[in-house]
Amino acid sequence: MKIAVIGSGYVGLPTACGLASFGNNVVCIDNDPQKLTTLQSGIIPLYEEGLQELYETVKDKLTFTGDISSVKDAELIILAVGTPMSDDGSANLEYIFQATKDIKPYLQKDAIVATKSTVPIGTNDEIENIINRPDIAVISMPEFLREGYALYDFFNPDRIIIGTDNISVYNKIRDLYSSHIPAEKIIRTNRHSAELIKYASNAFLATKIQFINEISDLCEQVDADVSDVAAGMGMDTRIGRKFLNAGIGYGGSCFPKDTNALKYMADKHGVNLGLVSSTIKGNHDRRFNIANRVNKYISDIEGKARVAVLGLAFKNGTDDIRYSPAIDIIKNINHNPIYAYDPRAMDNARKELGPNVIFTETLKDCISDADIIAILTEWSDFKALEKESFAKKTLILDYRNILDEPTMRSKPNVIYKRIGQKI
Ligand SMILES: NC(=O)c1ccc[n+]([C@@H]2O[C@H](COP(=O)([O-])OP(=O)(O)OC[C@H]3O[C@@H](n4cnc5c(N)ncnc54)[C@H](O)[C@@H]3O)[C@@H](O)[C@H]2O)c1
Numbered sequence: 001m002k003i004a005v006i007g008s009g010y011v012g013l014p015t016a017c018g019l020a021s022f023g024n025n026v027v028c029i030d031n032d033p034q035k036l037t038t039l040q041s042g043i044i045p046l047y048e049e050g051l052q053e054l055y056e057t058v059k060d061k062l063t064f065t066g067d068i069s070s071v072k073d074a075e076l077i078i079l080a081v082g083t084p085m086s087d088d089g090s091a092n093l094e095y096i097f098q099a100t101k102d103i104k105p106y107l108q109k110d111a112i113v114a115t116k117s118t119v120p121i122g123t124n125d126e127i128e129n130i131i132n133r134p135d136i137a138v139i140s141m142p143e144f145l146r147e148g149y150a151l152y153d154f155f156n157p158d159r160i161i162i163g164t165d166n167i168s169v170y171n172k173i174r175d176l177y178s179s180h181i182p183a184e185k186i187i188r189t190n191r192h193s194a195e196l197i198k199y200a201s202n203a204f205l206a207t208k209i210q211f212i213n214e215i216s217d218l219c220e221q222v223d224a225d226v227s228d229v230a231a232g233m234g235m236d237t238r239i240g241r242k243f244l245n246a247g248i249g250y251g252g253s254c255f256p257k258d259t260n261a262l263k264y265m266a267d268k269h270g271v272n273l274g275l276v277s278s279t280i281k282g283n284h285d286r287r288f289n290i291a292n293r294v295n296k297y298i299s300d301i302e303g304k305a306r307v308a309v310l311g312l313a314f315k316n317g318t319d320d321i322r323y324s325p326a327i328d329i330i331k332n333i334n335h336n337p338i339y340a341y342d343p344r345a346m347d348n349a350r351k352e353l354g355p356n357v358i359f360t361e362t363l364k365d366c367i368s369d370a371d372i373i374a375i376l377t378e379w380s381d382f383k384a385l386e387k388e389s390f391a392k393k394t395l396i397l398d399y400r401n402i403l404d405e406p407t408m409r410s411k412p413n414v415i416y417k418r419i420g421q422k423i
Pocket of ligand 1: 002008009010011012024029031032035079080081082083095098099102116117118119144145146147254255337
């Protein structure tokens with residue numbers, strides 16, 4: 001199949017490379033000239049495990065261009081542009097509608113336009129109205145990949161949702177995937193259901209994270225351990241262990257904007273999503289609560305403390321710092337300088353953080369001589385602390401509970417604190 005992917009970002013690029021690896025010819029169209037120059041020189045401009053390597057194997061089937069008229073040969077056009085959060089919490093649809101208007105003059109007869117961008121209920125109806133051609137099918141195909149595991153998720157999805165009432169269009173899209181994905185994972189719904197499945201899924205996962213963070217706060221007051229509580233809860237197959245890791249709250253380009261957009265949608269329809277509203281507020285407050293904890297520890301230290309922060313990305317496996325709780329926490333730590341290190345996200349973070357943050361070349365440089373080390377992203381690289389020895393008294397705030405507790409507690413000079421244990 002000839003496919004065009006509009007938007008070469010965290011979703012567009014893995015999707016394009018994945019579909020090319022199935023043998024399709026894919027043209028990726030982006031309107032960011034800087035990104036295009038990098039892509040055209042053969043470099044994937046974002047970090048996603050295995051993506052550069054996959055690109056090398058499929059590059060004869062992939063082209064990158066800024067020329068929107070290249071959609072003219074495509075039987076399937078996938079919209080994967082951003083839908084960021086507006087100031088009022090709604091999804092900003094300017095990019096999706098602009099991309100729709102851009103492709104409209106060039107669509108070949110019977111082309112299928114599939115929206116992978118996360119869009120509110122009814123957006124695909126509007127896309128259909130803009131295109132206004134009976135031969136063009138507009139379908140909702142929400143994307144569920146996880147950053148950091150985008151390729152794994154592309155090749156091993158939990159489900160592929162195809163939102164359309166048009167059975168022959170559904171069959172064509174199912175056939176595109178069915179040689180590589182088990183048939184029972186591909187399901188058809190109507191368009192509105194498909195749009196809502198994406199928002200409801202993200203809001204549910206975000207709520208699960210906020211729930212365990214609230215339980216974690218209770219653990220700290222009653223001398224329970226949230227890691228044990230989560231393990232015990234997670235053994236119940238109705239609950240499941242995933243998304244029960246207490247920490248500093250969720251971030252990234254999806255959960256914050258999608259929970260807010262869902263609330264906005266529900267408000268518009270007069271429906272009270274109390275649980276989602278509470279999750280949004282609790283998660284927002286959490287990052288400031290964590291910054292205050294660090295500030296308190298800094299003020300307890302006599303003399304000038306050396307403060308090190310490990311982790312800037314909103315989670316491990318990515319260089320993405322969009323709505324990263326780590327970034328907000330650092331901005332609210334009242335200290336100068338703060339030493340910071342992240343294996344992937346420092347280039348992005350440099351653009352966001354002030355001159356009081358010193359980015360170190362290595363993990364070792366960051367923690368060297370530190371009085372306080374706060375772990376804010378769950379990178380496995382930080383497990384290296386288990387092998388370190390500390391020459392002076394060092395407070396290690398493991399806000400992702402990633403280090404081995406007995407090892408850390410046995411270290412001379414280390415005061416080791418985890419989230420969700422008595423403070
Ligand atoms: N990032 C994720 O993990 C993830 C997962 C599932 C769903 N989503 C959804 O997928 C969508 C894309 O997210 P992303 O993280 O890939 O965004 P992104 O910002 O990384 O990429 C979007 C790309 O679209 C390009 N673009 C914007 N308007 C364009 C136009 N008119 N023509 C051509 N290119 C244009 C931008 O230059 C950018 O490169 C969003 O709706 C997001 O909510 C993202």
